[in-house]
Amino acid sequence: MNHSTPIIEGCDLSIGYRSGKQVKTVHRHLNFSLHRGELTCLLGANGAGKSTLLRTLAATQMPLEGSLKLLGRPIASYSERERSRTIGVVLTDKTQAGGLTVYELVALGRQPHTGFFGRLHARDHEVIRHALQAVGITHKAQTYTSELSDGERQKAMIAKALVQECPLILLDEPTAFLDVTSRIETMNLLHRLAVEEQKAILLSTHDIEQALILADRLWLLTREGGLECGVTEDLILHNRMDSLFPQNKNIRFDLMHGGYSPIVSGQKSVCLQADDEMLRHWAQNALNRNNCFCLSELSDDYPTVRITSPENILLTTSQGTYTCTSFDELLQNI
Numbered sequence: 455m456n457h458s459t460p461i462i463e464g465c466d467l468s469i470g471y472r473s474g475k476q477v478k479t480v481h482r483h484l485n486f487s488l489h490r491g492e493l494t495c496l497l498g499a500n501g502a503g504k505s506t507l508l509r510t511l512a513a514t515q516m517p518l519e520g521s522l523k524l525l526g527r528p529i530a531s532y533s534e535r536e537r538s539r540t541i542g543v544v545l546t547d548k549t550q551a552g553g554l555t556v557y558e559l560v561a562l563g564r565q566p567h568t569g570f571f572g573r574l575h576a577r578d579h580e581v582i583r584h585a586l587q588a589v590g591i592t593h594k595a596q597t598y599t600s601e602l603s604d605g606e607r608q609k610a611m612i613a614k615a616l617v618q619e620c621p622l623i624l625l626d627e628p629t630a631f632l633d634v635t636s637r638i639e640t641m642n643l644l645h646r647l648a649v650e651e652q653k654a655i656l657l658s659t660h661d662i663e664q665a666l667i668l669a670d671r672l673w674l675l676t677r678e679g680g681l682e683c684g685v686t687e688d689l690i691l692h693n694r695m696d697s698l699f700p701q702n703k704n705i706r707f708d709l710m711h712g713g714y715s716p717i718v719s720g721q722k723s724v725c726l727q728a729d730d731e732m733l734r735h736w737a738q739n740a741l742n743r744n745n746c747f748c749l750s751e752l753s754d755d756y757p758t759v760r761i762t763s764p765e766n767i768l769l770t771t772s773q774g775t776y777t778c779t780s781f782d783e784l785l786q787n788i
Contacts, residue, residue: 459526460487461622461654462511467520469503469510479518480506484681486673488654490621493645495665496658498675499699504658505626507675511656512543512624525621538566542615542623544608546630556602556610557595560585563617578617585616588651589643605636609643616651623647625657629664637661641668666690666712674698711735720747724788725758737761740781746788757788 464486470479480503488494498504509515510522513529522529524540532540542563554562563585564578574582586592589609599607608628615623625644629637641664648655648670656673659665665672665686672689674682679697682689689695695707705714724741726748728734737759738748752758760768767778769787778784 458489458491460489460523461525462529463487463521463523464517465521465523467510467522468518469506469515470518471506471515472518477518481675481680482519484520486681486683488622488656490652490654491649492654492670493648493668494654494656494671494673495669496656496673496675497660497662497665497698498658499677502675502677504675507681508624508626508656508658511622512541513537535566539618540620540622542618542620544611544615544623544625544628546627554599555596556586556591556599556613557582559599559610560613560617563614566618581617581619582613585613588616588647589613603636604631605633605639608632608636608640612640612643612647616647621652621654623653623655625655627659628657629659629661638664641665644668645670663713676700715742718742718747719745721745723747723749723756725749725752725756727752727758727760729762733761733763737767737781740785741788744785744788759784759788 464484467484468479468482469484470477470481484507496504496507506515510517513532516530524532560582561574561578564574564581568574568578583592586595589612591606591609591613594602594606594610599610602610612628628644629640632640641661644655644657645668647653669686671683672686674689674694674697676697678700682694682697684694690709690712693709699705699714704717706717707713708715720742722745724746726734726737726741728737741748741759749756758770760770764781765779767781767784769776769778769784776787778787
């Protein structure tokens with residue numbers, strides 16, 4: 455476990471908005487820390503306050519109360535230039551820099567070190583080349599940003615954050631507009647960068663499946679319960695994932711398979727037998743979808759489904775035993 459000095463640490467933090475004399479508090483009593491070498495995923499329903507928390511960590515809005523320290527210093531004591539050398543931010547918004555090459559876009563991340571009109575020196579070019587290589591788009595360096603796929607564009611934006619040489623990188627929904635392959639690649643890339651580049655990386659995401667696989671830690675944020683932080687497996691196995699959507703009684707977290715699914719409102723019960731865990735999972739998936747509760751114990755009161763392969767499914771009812779050669783056939787006869 456990482457016992458290093460936190461990159462950023464919040465203690466009894468209240469976050470929200472000030473408008474004149476009006477104060478709107480979104481969350482109170484938040485406690486957390488982020489460490490080098492770890493990927494942390496911020497999960498929560500829409501409206502839970504994830505964006506407010508990210509903006510507070512990025513210092514684009516100040517905390518209402520409590521302590522927020524960046525590298526041991528109060529975050530409010532940092533100048534804008536100091537913050538830009540310490541915190542890298544990647545937003546969901548699609549970049550409008552279509553007329554720039556990938557190399558030129560990534561080079562913009564060196565501004566905290568060179569100034570807006572600063573010239574790039576040998577050291578800057580070295581950092582840019584390293585970032586392009588780290589995210590795997592060196593071969594796209596001279597390609598215009600407008601010609602990139604969504605996944606490639608996201609990699610370029612991550613490279614732009616990397617060249618800031620910040621110990622902390624914050625990302626707001628970095629996989630929101632990506633296809634399945636690009637989502638997995640991006641999440642895997644961020645975990646690798648956290649470890650290899652020794653960054654503290656925090657991202658908000660609705661891609662819970664990938665978060666559970668790749669996040670070293672989870673931050674679970676709810677309106678009712680505030681923020682709960684911990685190692686991914688600790689939170690999962692202590693049934694904390696069910697706290698994410700407490701107001702929705704129709705979904706549950708599947709501990710075995712690491713995802714959310716509807717509560718089965720079965721109209722009938724079936725005894726399901728399978729030696730192979732994978733076959734059992736998909737047979738239960740099909741039967742649940744067709745309003746069948748699946749029981750493990752055999753009973754003469756209910757039909758029995760015995761599956762040994764996708765082409766060999768025995769269905770036993772009060773009328774006799776049938777061999778089904780597909781799930782299609784099983785579901786027509788159940």
